[in-house]
Amino acid sequence: MPNTIFKLASAGKHSSKVHAWTNPAFEDKSAASPGKPADAQITVMPSGEAELTEVMFPSYKKMLRRMSYQALALYALIVGHVMLTAYTDPMYTRTPLTQVIVYTAQIGLLVAIIMAFFVLTSQTLYIQLGRYDLYLSQFAFLYGLFVLDLCLYVAIKVYATVLLYQRVNHIAMWYAPGYTALWTVQRLVLLLFWVAAAYSCYSVFDPRFFDPEYIVGLERREEEEARGVSHSKARR
Known part of the structure; x- marks a missing residue:
């Protein structure tokens, strides 16, 4: 165009x-x-x-106040996800309803974090001007970690569910082929995602994301x- x-x-x-x-x-x-x-x-x-x-931002004070509230909500989601993961993962129950509730809550909070981050960054000129290519290149690390962690999470939970239904107890599960390695990698990626989400939330308030001349230069x-x-x- x-x-x-x-x-x-x-x-x-x-x-x-x-x-x-x-x-x-x-x-x-x-x-x-x-x-x-x-x-x-x-x-x-x-x-x-x-x-x-x-x-371009005539009500920038109101916008910054609104973004501050959104950032606090994002930090709260990160803390909530950390606490939920710490208390419910790994889970050894074979009850299908409990598994569905816990897994849905964990994935829901993970998706809520990335959605809250997108809402927060929707005030930047990247989104205002429709330059999603520049936006994704700027925050590629965070979104890449999100996709990777989501895939690893689904893989480890499917594997764990299969082992539980095969009557493998929670101690023997850690000796199943590849389970410990997969769980460790998924947890490391999740930790990186939490850190990246918190840092990206802080960095969004950098003035360059609202400076037309900076976007023009890119x-x-x-x-x-x-x-x-x-x-x-x-x-x-």
């Missing part, structure tokens, strides 16, 4: 054109043929010498790298 130019009507340091990205919600109906989206020209009019960040760097790759291929 073509790029959009934000024209800033100001004599300050942000008066130059800023390269941004097309928002599909803005379409020039007069210039576009039916059914085809067109470019959007958006003019941002800051009052006086207002910073561009203040223009986008320009991508374009330069893409041009460099295309030039190298052309030479070959």
Whole structure:
């Protein structure tokens, strides 16, 4: 999709054109043929010498307060998941209902943590501008740990359930082929996920995630790298 130019009507340091990205919600109906989206020209009019960040986030104090509450909720979910895992994992009961309740609670809290983190980061310019590629590259480690831990968790619980229904007692279970190694790896990945989630929650408040010029710099760097790759291929 073509790029959009934000024209800033100001004599300050942000008066130059800023390269941004097309928002599909803005379409020039007069210039576009039916059914085809067109470019959007958006003019941002800051009052006086207002910073561009203040223009894009006019209620930034309320936003920061809301994000603070969301961060506290995220930390609470992490602590809750730690406590639930400590008290219920490993679980040696063969009762199907108890297994379903505990496993659902553990997976539910794990998913709730990553969903709460996404809600927290939805205020950043990555999400506001629809640049999910930059967003995922920035938080790839956290989301990668989430997917890996979820897969390991399902694998270890399926294995443990099979062993329990084979009448393997809770002591002999640790001597089953691969069980101890799989459980250890899953627990290490889960610990890394907790740490990464807490650190990422703290780092979201970094001003660069709300600075349009920083996002523009990342986008320009991508374009330069893409041009460099295309030039190298052309030479070959």
